[in-house]
Amino acid sequence: MTTSRYIGRFAPSPSGELHFGSLIAALGSYLQARAQRGLWLVRIEDIDPPREVPGAATTILQQLEHYGLHWDGEVLWQSQRHEAYREALSFLQQQGLSYYCTCTRSRIQQIGGYYDGHCRTLNHGPENAALRFVQHHPVLSFEDKLRGKLIADENLAREDFIIHRRDGLFAYNLAVVVDDNYQGVSEIVRGADLIEPTVRQISLYQQFGWTVPDYVHLPLVLNENGAKLSKQNHAPALAQGDPRPVIHAALTFLNQPIIAGWQDLKLSELLRLAVQNWSLPAVVPGSS
Numbered sequence: 695m696t697t698s699r700y701i702g703r704f705a706p707s708p709s710g711e712l713h714f715g716s717l718i719a720a721l722g723s724y725l726q727a728r729a730q731r732g733l734w735l736v737r738i739e740d741i742d743p744p745r746e747v748p749g750a751a752t753t754i755l756q757q758l759e760h761y762g763l764h765w766d767g768e769v770l771w772q773s774q775r776h777e778a779y780r781e782a783l784s785f786l787q788q789q790g791l792s793y794y795c796t797c798t799r800s801r802i803q804q805i806g807g808y809y810d811g812h813c814r815t816l817n818h819g820p821e822n823a824a825l826r827f828v829q830h831h832p833v834l835s836f837e838d839k840l841r842g843k844l845i846a847d848e849n850l851a852r853e854d855f856i857i858h859r860r861d862g863l864f865a866y867n868l869a870v871v872v873d874d875n876y877q878g879v880s881e882i883v884r885g886a887d888l889i890e891p892t893v894r895q896i897s898l899y900q901q902f903g904w905t906v907p908d909y910v911h912l913p914l915v916l917n918e919n920g921a922k923l924s925k926q927n928h929a930p931a932l933a934q935g936d937p938r939p940v941i942h943a944a945l946t947f948l949n950q951p952i953i954a955g956w957q958d959l960k961l962s963e964l965l966r967l968a969v970q971n972w973s974l975p976a977v978v979p980g981s982s
């Protein structure tokens with residue numbers, strides 16, 4: 695019997711500083727890891743330079759420190775991992791599990807928004823082409839530890855999705871799987887906006903022959919219009935100054951027990967009690 699240690703992570707992209715919604719993902723993954731005496735890693739997902747904001751990664755790390763969310767080990771930067779992504783791509787290529795696609799976005803829109811495998815047998819070269827994964831074994835559902843069995847959109851699950859973009863950037867689904875496996879992540883706790891690509895990620899784990907981690911998708915923080923808080927819809931910045939009211943509000947959002955007298959506690963003590971009280975089943979899944 696092998697007993698493997700719990701390893702969790704928080705993996706923000708530096709497209710802006712943390713807001714209350716991303717703090718929920720950070721805090722939820724932190725508490726879930728610490729409650730199991732596991733490791734909590736931080737990875738900066740800086741693989742999409744056009745979408746990145748200069749200085750945002752540094753700000754995010756400073757914010758985590760400010761809120762007392764101290765990570766284990768060194769931060770992993772996806773911008774330093776290109777060699778690993780290239781290796782993963784060449785493995786898939788050698789297995790005959792990828793092909794170049796020159797189809798335009800407008801062609802795919804015209805056929806209903808999902809790719810139809812048009813280029814699978816056309817043997818295009820890499821020039822001005824995206825690389826797609828051959829989806830022989832679609833994953834149609836997965837078990838979420840908070841939400842139970844989640845059924846995938848079948849069109850999405852069956853699609854030959856992009857693993858290397860036409861503009862030369864590595865695709866999110868490829869990088870996230872390669873890195874979570876590399877870091878030994880045993881459970882992924884993240885926001886419900888990432889439920890959709892999970893089945894694609896699981897199918898990559900299976901093709902690589904890697905152990906699929908457990909999944910937990912936390913509820914999203916919505917604004918008054920019912921939209922997810924995000925940089926795109928101008929989520930307000932987290933308050934500077936005393937971190938404790940923000941942590942308290944985040945614990946309340948996650949439906950955790952109220953910690954009596956939290957205003958009088960040190961931040962480290964507040965977080966220690968939050969770890970001690972942490973209950974994943976108490977989190978209300980919410981809309982997704």
Ligand SMILES: [Zn+2]
Pocket residue numbers: 794795796797811812813814
């Ligand atoms: Zn194509």
